[in-house]
Amino acid sequence: MAASDLSIASPAELESALKATAKAVESALDSLLPRPAGLHGRAQEAMRYAVFAGGKRLRPFLVVQTAALQGADAGGAMRVACAIECLHTYSLVHDDLPAMDDDDLRRGQPTAHRKFDEATAILAGDGLLTLAFELLADPATHASGAVRAELVARLARAAGSDGMIGGQMIDIEAPNRQLGPDQVIELQQKKTGALFEFSCAAGGVLADASGPELDRLRAYAQDFGLAFQISDDLIDVLSTAETAGKGVGKDAAAGKATLVSLWGVERARAEAERLAQRASAAISGASEAARLLRALPYYLIDRRS
Secondary structure, three states: OOOOOOOOOOHHHHHHHHHHHHHHHHHHHHHHOOOOOOOOHHHHHHHHHHHOOOOOOHHHHHHHHHHHHHOOOHHHHHHHHHHHHHHHHHHHHHHOOOOOOOOOEEOOEEOHHHHOOHHHHHHHHHHHHHHHHHHHHOOOOOOOHHHHHHHHHHHHHHHOOOOHHHHHHHHHHHHHOOOOHHHHHHHHHHHHHHHHHHHHHHHHHHOOOOHHHHHHHHHHHHHHHHHHHHHHHHHHHHOOHHHHOOOOOHHHHHOOOOHHHHHOHHHHHHHHHHHHHHHHHOOOOOOHHHHHHHHHHHHHHOOOO
16 A cells, blocks of 8 residues: 555544544443343343453444445444444453463453353353344444344344354364365355445435445455454464454464465465455445545455554
């Protein structure tokens, strides 16, 4: 990315926008998440703990910016942003459980099952999952029932057995299989990429965007998602737990294939850069949202956590 390219936001502009969006999303989540009350309050406390443990709020950022790109209502976009963050956090809570990845750290904090207990963590994840769909189905998200139903259906597909859950199943079985690059890409497109695709498409759905516009958003999300996952795998190989804010080296220890392990660090990094370039080129327009979305893939492949 050329430093003089005015069609792409600078790293400083993007960082500022990411922080501002994260702050706005966290304020909205604070008002939308239930506050601990009654005999069942421990589950609600764990829900809030998991959501407010930190994070870049990338998926909400994609919703907010693609909605702005398409001219959708900002209030509805923020509710969708909160919904995807709730669902994403549920997936992390369950992914960290002893029956899954058995992680002690998430976003630099003790994982939910370490902070509370396994049963409470499971219930907290379930609570966040169902809250996501409650938010999407509420008329406050969009006046059109058809739009709300489309959002619910898209998120269900993205998170379901042919999406994120399917990717997690492949990931669980990965140590017992010889996965090649195509199978690893399928795993990553399902486990990580499906929610990125929803996040980008949601902005278009809120604005009743045309089919070609939704296709462009999907192309952006697919390349962005895979570049993001390659960079995540590079962090797992090259970073430390203190820098990453989570356990590292676990894929290698478990014998799981990644594109980094199959291709090596240099080829994997080059592929992430190629995908970032292609994702950036998929977004057109001169608006602030377009400039930010073009810059985001480059920014994330250089991250250390």
